[in-house]
Amino acid sequence: DVKVTQSSRYLVKRTGEKVFLECVQDMDHENMFWYRQDPGLGLRLIYFSYDVKMKEKGDIPEGYSVSREKKERFSLILESASTNQTSMYLCASSLQQGSSTEAFFGQGTRLTVV
């Protein structure tokens, strides 16, 4: 059974803390994504990676960075957490070639910044 696993379901952090969200996939996928989900806004792409150490900014990269040191792991970093980063974060992975294969998602991390 293919899997994308996010390290935490729920996380509460304080303003100004450095926060790490971890994501691991076991499907040998080239592409990995971090999305942020807010009510009425759908899924917005923060960053994605198409290979080890390769990354591209998405639509809302401000306040975030990412790391992909190994193919199976993609980390999202909030350098200094702020209350407006309270949200649901979804990690996904997919094959790179073609447009016919779906993305597989992790279970999501609900982050609250207080």
Next chain:
Amino acid sequence: AQKITQTQPGMFVQEKEAVTLDCTYDTSDQSYGLFWYKQPSSGEMIFLIYQGSYDEQNATEGRYSLNFQKARKSANLVISASQLGDSAMYFCAMRPPSNFNKFYFGSGTKLNVKP
């Protein structure tokens, strides 16, 4: 620019009836994939159905079918014989081949199935 529009923030349907969730998209790519996902209250995203832009027939997967109208750039999801377990958020997504095959998502439709 790629854009996905879901104009129905919320919908109600009676159990056992059919319901259509709307999705329109905008792209200059000729080849692309269209996807629908279901997100129950637990949060996980469940892949439902895929339609390729060059597929001549509308995709079907069990009670799910996709009403694909390429000229209108619409890809509506039809759920037949609704069940209480169909209550969830539904997201439409597009995947063009350009730009590393990123996925673009709509804002979602919250479906409530009434008993």
